[in-house]
Each structure stands twice: as C-alpha cells, then as structure tokens.
Amino acid sequence: MKTLLTEAQLEFKNYIAEYLEKELKPYVKEIEGAHSFPMGFYKKLAKDRLLALNFPKHFGGQEYDCLRCAILIEEMAKLSSGVAGTVTTAGMTGPFLILDLGNEEQKETYLHGVATGETITAFGATEPNAGSDLTNIETIAIKEGGNYRINGSKTFCTNASVANIFIIITNTNPEGPRKEFTAFLLEKDTAGMKVGEKFDKMGWTCQDTAEVYLNDVVVPESSIIGSVGKGFNAAFSSINFTRIILAATAYGVCQAALQLAIEHSRNVKIGERPLIDQQGIRCEISDLATEIEAAGLLIYRAATLQDRKQNNRKEAAMAKYYATNLAKKVTKETMRMLGPEGYYKNGLAATFFLDSPVFTIADGTSEIQKENIAKGLKLAKPGQLGK
C-alpha cells in the first residue's frame, strides 16, 4: 500500500520482510507443526538483534519506537501469526513491564538477557475466574516478615513451559475490604510453582500456553515489581502498546490472507475466464482491501500517538478492535472464496483462519475494546465496566 511511513520506516519494513522471507518462511511449517516454542528461530532473532527492539541500548535493545515494533510484528504475522505472538510476549511486551516498573536490581538481573534470548518472560494475570475482569483474581500473596507466601493458579499463561521468569499478579490484601493487586517476579523452578500441561489450542500452535499452579510459594519482598497495590499498573502499563502490536499481528494476517484470495481468483478459471473477471469477486476483494488499509491507518496512528507519548487508549482500542475483527472476517471470506480447496489444513488459508479468533480475545476482548472506546468518547462513567 502507498503509505504514510517515512523513508527510514519503509526501509526498515523492507529489510524485515526480506529477512523473514529468508529466515522464517522456509521453516514456518516445521515450526508450527512442532507445537512448541520456536526456540531456534527465537535465538536467531536474538543473534540478529531483533529482540527487545523497544529496549534501551543499555540492555542490548535498539530503542525502537512502537511503530517499528508494529512493523516487525506485522511482517512476521504475514508468515506466521503464532510466531509473531510468541515473539511479542517473550521478547517485546512481557519484559517491558519490568523495564517500566521494576527496580534497578530486577532490571540489571533480568533485562540484559531479553535481547540475547536468554530471558523468556511468561505473563500470568488471567485466572479461571478472572478474564476480562481481572479484579476477580483469587491468587493471594500474604506477607510473612520480609517474605510473601503466594497461593493460587493462573491460566492461559503465555510461554509458561519455556519461560525463566514469570510475572504473576496477586491480591495482597485478601482479608481486607478492598483487594490490593501486586505483581511479583518469580524465577522458574521457584519452590511451590508448577507449570501444567500445555493447552491444545485450535490455532497459534507454536505459542505455548499453560496453567501455572502456585502452592505456598515463598518469595522475598524484593520480588515485587513496582510496589504493593500497584499490580494493575504492572498489568496495564503497556497495555496500549500491547494492543497495537496485536492489532499489527491481525493486520499482517489480513494482508497475507487477502493475497491468497487474489492469487486464487487470478489462477482459477470458470470456463475460459479467471474468477477475477467476475465483478462480484473483484469488488469483494476491493471491499476487503479497503477495510484492511483502514485498519493499517488506525494502527499506524495509534502507534504514532504512542511514540509521541500522547494518550492513545481510545485509538489503541479502535485499532485493536477493528483490525482483529477484520482478521476474522478476511480469513473467513478468503476461505470461502477458495472453496473446498481452502478447507484443508496444509493450506495457509486454514492456518490463518484457525489463528484469527484468538486476536479478538487476547489482550482485551472486542467487547472490552468497545467499552474502552466508549470511555474515550466520554460515554461511560468512571468505574463502569472494564476499568
């Protein structure tokens, strides 16, 4: 698409596209078929300095802005949104919380390893009874002298089986009238912490997701990220950034799926004429292409606001809501256009189709995004749903 990107941004985009064509594309099937964290590719990214792009140079990062992070993920998602999602949580948004809110010791201990691929972060906020409503969490941490004793469980914990650090959101005031949310940083193999079996999911097969059980886990006070009662700051400090990146993932999938529909309509003939000769098909593609470019503009705008450090909650929500819903639509329509051929698992159309539903769920569902947009439009009172 003709784009509003600057020349430097465009150059980065092309560089990434070429890089991934060579380093990811040939291995996508193998990676997704392995149903586990793509460690080989992840280390390769580390070696080529493409992890922790958004981190300070001090920690081996590139100090890249949100827009360029979005571009990297968009390009990656064109080949595999599962890989893109994994790289996002492990090497971009997960550890960003520590950067944002952690103390010096935590940063020095863990953050140098992010860019090198040695530190893989798992993020545990969601619980069986706390999804959209995180205030419902039941994992508790009770102060015992200089330590905290944590009990509870987390579900859909991304990267849980390969991570070496876990960010766990707890309630540190279970007895009191008001819950008090506090984030802890736990190392893997901490006594009492157990990672469950990986979930068998419909799509995003290389993205590792599991339950984490916390049974009398005792950690020193210094494991707290930020301060007591500020756990939601940890959970939400980079949420707009995260939403933009997931929107970019969906945007990449939209583009790649539409490309399949276009190729199919060019190649398949009804009688003598290619499908694309039919006005209905041609113009349906026009419709989708228009919506996809609109999604791109929303995403780039939200990212630009992020980089200007302007409030972008509404804009990030709009980009996320629009792009992720669109991905479901485009992947569904692409499969339909491909007809029976599209319905087979070895095809890209099927992969895109199976991957997309997670986009409208993760990092705030579409319903929550609509509430966020409503808040941005000043249509909802403070404290009304989806704080």
Next chain:
Amino acid sequence: MTELTKQQKDIKRAAKEFAQKEFDLFADDGDKSETYPKKLFKKATQLGFIGISIDEAYEGGGLGLIEQMLVLEEFWKVDAGCGNILFSSLGSEILLKYADEEQKRDFLPKIADGKLILGACVDYRSLENGVTFDKCDDQNYVLNGSYSFVLHGTLFDKVLVFASASGNEAGEDKRAAFLLDKDQKGISAEKMEGKLGVRSTDIGNLRIENVKAGKECIVGIENQGNEQLNSFTDLLCLYTCAQAIGLTEACLDRAKKYSSKRVQFGKPINHFQLVKYKLSEMISKLEICKSLSYKMAEEMQNDRYDQKMPAILSLFAKEMAVVAASETLQIHGGFGYIKETGIERLYRDAQFLNCFGIGQETAKLRIIEKS
C-alpha cells in the same frame, strides 16, 4: 414457527436420543484421527435413519424431506462429522424422482439398507464443469474429467456423476446424470485428508479417465441432466439449511449455558447487553431459517416450490451458522479457543458449510435467475 406433526416430533426426538447416546464414542476420535465411524453408520442403518426419505415400496423409511432434514439437524447438533453419515443416501432423492423403475428396484433398497453407499459431489464447480461425456453410439458413452470433493468419496459403491456433453456449443447445455460403479475401469479415488472440520466425514477426489458407461448407467433419460442437476443443487441447499440449523442450535445451547455461569464484573456475562445481543441474533435467525426451510422442504416434497428459495435460504443459513460459531467462541473467550471445551470444533465445522455446496456468488446469481 411451522408446527411439526407428532410423527415428525417423534422422529426428531429419536434422532436426538440416538445422536446423544451414540456419537460420543466416535466424535472425538473422528475429529482427532479423521476416521469414518463405520460402526455408527451400521447402527444408524439398523435403526432406520439411513434412507428415511426413500419410498416404502423400495424398502426405505417412506418419509419425506422434512423428516430427513430433522434427522440431519439433530445429528449435526451433536457432531457434524458423524452427522454426515446420513449422506450415504445423498442422491437417492434424484433416483427416486428420475430413475427408471428397474434402477430404482436395483439400487434404492440397497441404499436404504446401508449396503450401497452413494458418493455425491458437493463442490459446485465439479458438479457443473468437472466431467464431460462423449456419446459413442446409441448405447455407449465415455466419460472424462475430475470430480472433486465427493462425500463418501472413497467408501462409495456407486457415484452419481453429472456430466456435460463434450463440445457443447456456447449457450447449449446438454447434460446427463450417470450412476457409475466404483470398480469401473478408469475411476480412481483419492482420499482428501487434512480437513479442517467435519473430520469424520469421508471426502475424496475422483479422477474419471475414459470411463465407458452403457446406457443403463444413465439416470432416467439422457436429456434430463440439467433438470436433475438443478434438483440436486436445490437439495444440497436444503440440507445445508438443516446442517446450519443443527450447528447453530448447538452453538446457542453452549453459549447460553456458558454465559449464564461465567461471572465477570460481578454478574453472569449474559447480563451484559453485548452478550444478550449475540444470543438474540442466534435465536432470531434460527426462527427465520427453521420456518422457511421446513416450508421449503414440504414444498419440495410436493415438487411445487419457489425455485429461488433454496439459494436464498442456503445463503442465509451458512452465514447464520458461521456467525453463531464465531460468536459462541467469542463468548467463551480463551476457553473457546482450546480443544478440550469442544467449542473450537463448532467453529471449524461451521466453516465446512461456507466452503462446500453452492458458493455465495453462485447462490446470488441463482436467486436472480429464478426470480
């Protein structure tokens, strides 16, 4: 809504009970390993679910298209892949209507008995343009082409093939329906593995190379091919409605149940308007689809139906099912995306309807054509 007769209600209930009791054993395994539930098919045959719309004179159930629909609907409500076992008789409707007496006597009882499995194509491109025939003389024909996405595509004994006369002039449209034997020389079937959903269903691609067919292979008379294909297409539309109704009802059930139990922000999520809207949309579309498609089934049975309705309803039904599955998954959140809850299977199965049968473009054009 169209009031069902007592007998229809009984059949619906029997189908429901059978599916709920028997599918469990096969559904998960079928979805995992893409195996066809042979034993289930046998049981369904013994209980008379196969060929229920075949006349009693030919040892069928002697019931109509509505009853056939109701069974398909109840089967799909429990598991789409297993539900498709009913299609071992897909095409018998055409035989019943068009075949000569001898063909009917030869084949229909065996179909009703589960001893003869019919293969039937559900890819509109193949149906229309896949196979051509040359007429050698008054008695002999040669067929060539490929017939893709045939239900029971490797297990069939006979396959119903719509072929157009080769060298048709533009605008000319000669077509004949053939009933070919699996063992006939020149027919080869390849199993299409790796389906996204309906994985218990046997789907295959057929290559048809210089297959010699005698006049006796033609269903009814040669020049009726177009009419027969037209009827077959409308039947596919009708069955699509039944499948979509079954799947949407399954979605609605699951969505209702989960949303009444799942508490977020201090109340069950079915107290939120956005969730209520999703449910009310499913309920509304189901009512519309059910009453119109039962009416259509009845009229088709009497061979006096509004010709544009099958395409209209199949378009509506496909969209209904796909949206319902998508929203049901959304209501379940992350739990909908993991395999153990079975919600994602509904999402995969629904998309079968969107990819097979007559496509959206074809349906839209048919509506104009028949209006």
